[in-house]
Amino acid sequence: MNHKVIVGIILSFFFSFAQASVIDNMLQQYTAEGGKNFSAARGEQMWKTDYPDRDKPGAVRNCSTCHGDDLKIPGKHAKTGKTIDPFSVKVNSERFTDPKFIEKWFKRNCKWVLNRVCTSQEKGDFLMYLRNQ
Protein backbone atom coordinates (compact mmCIF):
# COMPACT_ATOMS: atom_id res chain seq x y z
CA MET A 1 0.00 0.00 0.00
CA ASN A 2 1.49 3.33 -0.93
CA HIS A 3 1.59 6.11 1.63
CA LYS A 4 -1.20 8.14 -0.05
CA VAL A 5 -3.66 5.31 0.56
CA ILE A 6 -2.56 5.05 4.18
CA VAL A 7 -2.95 8.81 4.68
CA GLY A 8 -6.39 8.62 3.05
CA ILE A 9 -7.50 5.85 5.39
CA ILE A 10 -6.21 7.72 8.43
CA LEU A 11 -7.96 10.94 7.34
CA SER A 12 -11.28 9.19 6.77
CA PHE A 13 -11.07 7.63 10.25
CA PHE A 14 -10.33 11.06 11.62
CA PHE A 15 -13.30 12.62 9.85
CA SER A 16 -15.63 9.85 10.88
CA PHE A 17 -14.52 10.30 14.49
CA ALA A 18 -15.05 14.07 14.17
CA GLN A 19 -18.54 13.57 12.77
CA ALA A 20 -19.39 10.96 15.39
CA SER A 21 -18.33 13.23 18.22
CA VAL A 22 -20.26 16.24 16.88
CA ILE A 23 -23.42 14.16 16.57
CA ASP A 24 -22.89 12.52 19.95
CA ASN A 25 -22.42 15.90 21.60
CA MET A 26 -25.59 17.17 20.01
CA LEU A 27 -27.53 14.09 21.12
CA GLN A 28 -26.25 14.68 24.65
CA GLN A 29 -27.53 18.25 24.46
CA TYR A 30 -30.90 17.07 23.18
CA THR A 31 -31.10 14.57 26.04
CA ALA A 32 -30.50 17.41 28.49
CA GLU A 33 -33.36 19.24 26.79
CA GLY A 34 -35.74 16.34 27.34
CA GLY A 35 -35.19 14.04 24.37
CA LYS A 36 -34.63 10.29 24.86
CA ASN A 37 -34.37 6.95 23.03
CA PHE A 38 -33.53 8.68 19.79
CA SER A 39 -34.67 6.54 16.90
CA ALA A 40 -33.44 6.36 13.32
CA ALA A 41 -36.75 4.77 12.32
CA ARG A 42 -38.71 7.73 13.66
CA GLY A 43 -36.25 10.10 12.01
CA GLU A 44 -36.70 8.34 8.69
CA GLN A 45 -40.47 8.47 8.99
CA MET A 46 -40.42 12.22 9.63
CA TRP A 47 -37.95 12.71 6.80
CA LYS A 48 -40.31 11.01 4.37
CA THR A 49 -43.53 12.64 5.56
CA ASP A 50 -45.31 15.14 3.32
CA TYR A 51 -46.43 18.46 4.79
CA PRO A 52 -48.80 20.97 3.24
CA ASP A 53 -47.17 23.62 1.06
CA ARG A 54 -48.49 26.83 2.61
CA ASP A 55 -47.84 28.81 -0.57
CA LYS A 56 -49.40 26.37 -3.01
CA PRO A 57 -52.68 24.95 -1.76
CA GLY A 58 -52.86 21.27 -2.65
CA ALA A 59 -49.09 20.89 -3.05
CA VAL A 60 -46.76 19.32 -0.49
CA ARG A 61 -43.32 19.91 0.95
CA ASN A 62 -40.91 17.47 2.46
CA CYS A 63 -37.19 17.10 3.03
CA SER A 64 -36.73 15.55 -0.42
CA THR A 65 -38.05 18.73 -2.01
CA CYS A 66 -34.49 20.06 -1.85
CA HIS A 67 -32.37 17.17 -0.63
CA GLY A 68 -33.73 14.59 -3.05
CA ASP A 69 -34.55 10.95 -2.36
CA ASP A 70 -31.02 9.62 -2.76
CA LEU A 71 -28.89 11.15 -0.01
CA LYS A 72 -25.66 10.01 -1.66
CA ILE A 73 -26.05 12.39 -4.60
CA PRO A 74 -26.33 16.20 -4.53
CA GLY A 75 -29.70 17.80 -3.97
CA LYS A 76 -30.99 20.97 -5.58
CA HIS A 77 -32.70 24.01 -4.07
CA ALA A 78 -36.31 23.81 -5.25
CA LYS A 79 -36.48 27.48 -6.21
CA THR A 80 -32.96 28.62 -7.07
CA GLY A 81 -31.57 25.37 -8.44
CA LYS A 82 -28.44 25.74 -6.31
CA THR A 83 -26.63 22.46 -5.77
CA ILE A 84 -26.82 21.07 -2.24
CA ASP A 85 -23.99 18.75 -1.20
CA PRO A 86 -25.03 15.16 -0.43
CA PHE A 87 -26.13 14.24 3.11
CA SER A 88 -24.39 10.91 3.25
CA VAL A 89 -21.19 10.97 5.30
CA LYS A 90 -20.01 8.13 3.09
CA VAL A 91 -19.64 10.54 0.17
CA ASN A 92 -19.41 13.92 1.93
CA SER A 93 -16.88 14.14 4.73
CA GLU A 94 -17.98 17.65 5.70
CA ARG A 95 -21.46 16.68 6.84
CA PHE A 96 -22.10 16.82 10.59
CA THR A 97 -18.84 18.52 11.47
CA ASP A 98 -20.21 21.91 12.53
CA PRO A 99 -22.96 21.98 15.18
CA LYS A 100 -23.78 25.66 14.59
CA PHE A 101 -24.32 24.93 10.90
CA ILE A 102 -26.56 21.96 11.74
CA GLU A 103 -28.67 23.97 14.18
CA LYS A 104 -29.01 26.85 11.72
CA TRP A 105 -30.42 24.60 9.03
CA PHE A 106 -32.63 22.65 11.46
CA LYS A 107 -34.24 25.95 12.44
CA ARG A 108 -34.72 27.14 8.86
CA ASN A 109 -35.84 23.88 7.34
CA CYS A 110 -38.14 22.73 10.12
CA LYS A 111 -39.86 26.11 9.97
CA TRP A 112 -40.13 25.96 6.20
CA VAL A 113 -41.41 22.38 6.03
CA LEU A 114 -43.29 21.96 9.31
CA ASN A 115 -44.10 25.62 10.01
CA ARG A 116 -42.49 25.30 13.46
CA VAL A 117 -39.11 24.52 15.00
CA CYS A 118 -38.33 20.85 15.53
CA THR A 119 -38.25 19.58 19.10
CA SER A 120 -35.04 18.24 20.60
CA GLN A 121 -36.56 14.75 20.31
CA GLU A 122 -37.21 15.23 16.60
CA LYS A 123 -33.76 16.63 15.93
CA GLY A 124 -32.20 13.70 17.74
CA ASP A 125 -34.27 11.25 15.70
CA PHE A 126 -33.25 12.99 12.47
CA LEU A 127 -29.57 12.79 13.38
CA MET A 128 -29.87 9.09 14.20
CA TYR A 129 -31.37 8.50 10.77
CA LEU A 130 -29.06 10.74 8.78
CA ARG A 131 -25.78 9.60 10.33
CA ASN A 132 -26.18 6.15 8.78
CA GLN A 133 -27.20 7.17 5.27
Added chain:
Amino acid sequence: MKKYFILLVLLFPWFEAQASSEQMPSVDNQLYKEECSACHMAYQPGFLPARSWEKLMSSLDDHFGENAELDDDARKTITGYLTNNAADHSSAKLAKKFLKRISNDDMPLRISKLNYFIKEHDEIKPHMVTDNPKVKSFSRCETCHRQADEGSYAEKEIDIPDFGKWED
Protein backbone atom coordinates in the same frame (compact mmCIF):
# COMPACT_ATOMS: atom_id res chain seq x y z
CA MET B 1 -1.02 55.62 -37.86
CA LYS B 2 -0.43 58.54 -35.51
CA LYS B 3 -3.95 59.92 -35.90
CA TYR B 4 -5.51 56.55 -35.01
CA PHE B 5 -3.39 56.48 -31.89
CA ILE B 6 -4.56 59.97 -30.94
CA LEU B 7 -8.16 58.95 -31.60
CA LEU B 8 -7.75 55.93 -29.32
CA VAL B 9 -6.27 58.08 -26.56
CA LEU B 10 -9.12 60.58 -26.86
CA LEU B 11 -11.73 57.84 -26.86
CA PHE B 12 -10.15 55.99 -23.94
CA PRO B 13 -12.28 57.73 -21.28
CA TRP B 14 -15.39 56.61 -23.18
CA PHE B 15 -14.19 53.00 -23.29
CA GLU B 16 -13.29 53.19 -19.64
CA ALA B 17 -16.74 54.58 -18.80
CA GLN B 18 -18.42 51.75 -20.71
CA ALA B 19 -16.39 49.14 -18.83
CA SER B 20 -16.93 50.64 -15.40
CA SER B 21 -20.67 51.09 -15.93
CA GLU B 22 -20.91 47.32 -16.28
CA GLN B 23 -19.09 46.66 -13.01
CA MET B 24 -20.47 46.47 -9.49
CA PRO B 25 -17.89 46.56 -6.71
CA SER B 26 -17.40 42.91 -5.89
CA VAL B 27 -18.49 41.40 -2.59
CA ASP B 28 -15.62 41.64 -0.10
CA ASN B 29 -17.34 40.56 3.08
CA GLN B 30 -16.63 36.90 3.79
CA LEU B 31 -19.56 36.38 6.16
CA TYR B 32 -22.06 37.81 3.66
CA LYS B 33 -20.53 35.74 0.89
CA GLU B 34 -20.71 32.52 2.91
CA GLU B 35 -24.13 32.98 4.49
CA CYS B 36 -25.89 34.47 1.51
CA SER B 37 -24.64 32.30 -1.30
CA ALA B 38 -25.90 29.02 0.16
CA CYS B 39 -28.99 29.14 -2.05
CA HIS B 40 -28.23 31.85 -4.62
CA MET B 41 -25.44 34.12 -5.77
CA ALA B 42 -24.24 36.69 -3.22
CA TYR B 43 -25.74 39.74 -4.91
CA GLN B 44 -23.57 42.83 -4.80
CA PRO B 45 -24.97 45.37 -2.30
CA GLY B 46 -24.86 48.14 -4.92
CA PHE B 47 -28.06 46.86 -6.53
CA LEU B 48 -30.43 48.06 -3.80
CA PRO B 49 -30.74 51.12 -1.56
CA ALA B 50 -29.92 50.73 2.13
CA ARG B 51 -33.59 50.86 3.17
CA SER B 52 -34.30 47.82 0.99
CA TRP B 53 -31.46 45.84 2.52
CA GLU B 54 -32.68 46.79 6.01
CA LYS B 55 -36.16 45.55 5.23
CA LEU B 56 -34.90 42.36 3.67
CA MET B 57 -32.58 41.59 6.57
CA SER B 58 -35.32 42.14 9.12
CA SER B 59 -37.65 39.65 7.44
CA LEU B 60 -35.42 36.65 6.83
CA ASP B 61 -38.05 34.30 8.21
CA ASP B 62 -39.95 34.96 4.99
CA HIS B 63 -37.25 35.56 2.42
CA PHE B 64 -39.09 35.28 -0.89
CA GLY B 65 -41.04 32.36 0.59
CA GLU B 66 -38.04 30.70 2.23
CA ASN B 67 -36.72 30.77 5.77
CA ALA B 68 -33.22 32.24 5.76
CA GLU B 69 -32.95 33.14 9.46
CA LEU B 70 -29.56 33.94 10.90
CA ASP B 71 -28.32 34.35 14.44
CA ASP B 72 -28.43 37.93 15.66
CA ASP B 73 -24.71 38.65 15.42
CA ALA B 74 -24.45 37.42 11.83
CA ARG B 75 -27.60 39.30 10.87
CA LYS B 76 -26.31 42.59 12.31
CA THR B 77 -22.89 42.23 10.72
CA ILE B 78 -24.31 41.44 7.30
CA THR B 79 -26.91 44.20 7.51
CA GLY B 80 -24.12 46.67 8.28
CA TYR B 81 -22.10 45.52 5.30
CA LEU B 82 -25.05 45.71 2.92
CA THR B 83 -26.27 49.13 4.03
CA ASN B 84 -22.76 50.62 4.02
CA ASN B 85 -22.26 49.48 0.43
CA ALA B 86 -25.81 49.98 -0.79
CA ALA B 87 -26.71 51.81 -4.00
CA ASP B 88 -27.33 55.09 -2.17
CA HIS B 89 -23.90 54.88 -0.50
CA SER B 90 -21.98 53.73 -3.53
CA SER B 91 -19.88 55.73 -5.96
CA ALA B 92 -20.12 52.97 -8.56
CA LYS B 93 -21.60 54.09 -11.87
CA LEU B 94 -23.71 50.97 -12.20
CA ALA B 95 -25.12 51.36 -8.70
CA LYS B 96 -26.12 54.94 -9.51
CA LYS B 97 -27.88 53.81 -12.68
CA PHE B 98 -29.97 51.38 -10.64
CA LEU B 99 -30.67 53.94 -7.94
CA LYS B 100 -31.74 56.65 -10.38
CA ARG B 101 -34.75 54.60 -11.43
CA ILE B 102 -35.93 53.77 -7.92
CA SER B 103 -38.37 56.32 -6.54
CA ASN B 104 -37.67 57.64 -3.04
CA ASP B 105 -40.80 56.23 -1.50
CA ASP B 106 -40.18 52.79 -2.96
CA MET B 107 -38.56 49.94 -1.02
CA PRO B 108 -38.02 47.23 -3.61
CA LEU B 109 -36.63 43.87 -2.56
CA ARG B 110 -36.41 42.00 -5.84
CA ILE B 111 -33.44 43.07 -7.95
CA SER B 112 -34.88 41.50 -11.09
CA LYS B 113 -37.98 43.71 -10.82
CA LEU B 114 -36.09 46.98 -10.61
CA ASN B 115 -36.81 49.44 -13.42
CA TYR B 116 -33.21 49.58 -14.60
CA PHE B 117 -32.96 45.80 -14.56
CA ILE B 118 -36.11 45.44 -16.64
CA LYS B 119 -34.88 48.02 -19.11
CA GLU B 120 -31.55 46.27 -19.51
CA HIS B 121 -33.23 42.92 -20.10
CA ASP B 122 -36.13 44.07 -22.25
CA GLU B 123 -34.81 42.31 -25.34
CA ILE B 124 -34.58 38.94 -23.62
CA LYS B 125 -37.27 36.57 -24.82
CA PRO B 126 -38.93 34.14 -22.38
CA HIS B 127 -37.45 31.09 -24.10
CA MET B 128 -33.94 32.34 -23.22
CA VAL B 129 -34.52 32.69 -19.49
CA THR B 130 -37.83 31.88 -17.83
CA ASP B 131 -38.71 29.07 -20.22
CA ASN B 132 -35.11 27.92 -20.54
CA PRO B 133 -34.70 24.90 -18.21
CA LYS B 134 -31.01 25.72 -17.80
CA VAL B 135 -31.73 29.26 -16.58
CA LYS B 136 -35.36 29.41 -15.31
CA SER B 137 -35.12 32.74 -13.50
CA PHE B 138 -33.70 36.23 -13.90
CA SER B 139 -32.48 35.96 -10.33
CA ARG B 140 -29.78 33.51 -11.45
CA CYS B 141 -27.44 36.17 -12.82
CA GLU B 142 -24.35 33.99 -12.84
CA THR B 143 -25.99 31.51 -15.22
CA CYS B 144 -25.71 33.95 -18.12
CA HIS B 145 -23.40 36.66 -16.78
CA ARG B 146 -20.42 34.40 -16.40
CA GLN B 147 -18.42 36.83 -14.23
CA ALA B 148 -21.33 38.00 -12.08
CA ASP B 149 -19.68 36.56 -8.97
CA GLU B 150 -16.91 39.11 -9.46
CA GLY B 151 -19.40 41.92 -10.01
CA SER B 152 -18.86 42.10 -13.75
CA TYR B 153 -21.88 42.34 -16.03
CA ALA B 154 -20.04 43.22 -19.24
CA GLU B 155 -22.04 42.37 -22.32
CA LYS B 156 -19.14 40.47 -23.87
CA GLU B 157 -19.18 38.04 -20.95
CA ILE B 158 -22.81 37.05 -21.45
CA ASP B 159 -23.28 33.43 -22.52
CA ILE B 160 -26.86 32.20 -22.32
CA PRO B 161 -27.02 28.40 -21.88
CA ASP B 162 -28.12 26.81 -25.17
CA PHE B 163 -28.18 30.21 -26.89
CA GLY B 164 -24.64 31.42 -26.66
CA LYS B 165 -23.16 34.91 -26.66
CA TRP B 166 -25.34 38.02 -26.64
CA GLU B 167 -24.80 40.24 -29.69
CA ASP B 168 -26.50 43.60 -29.36
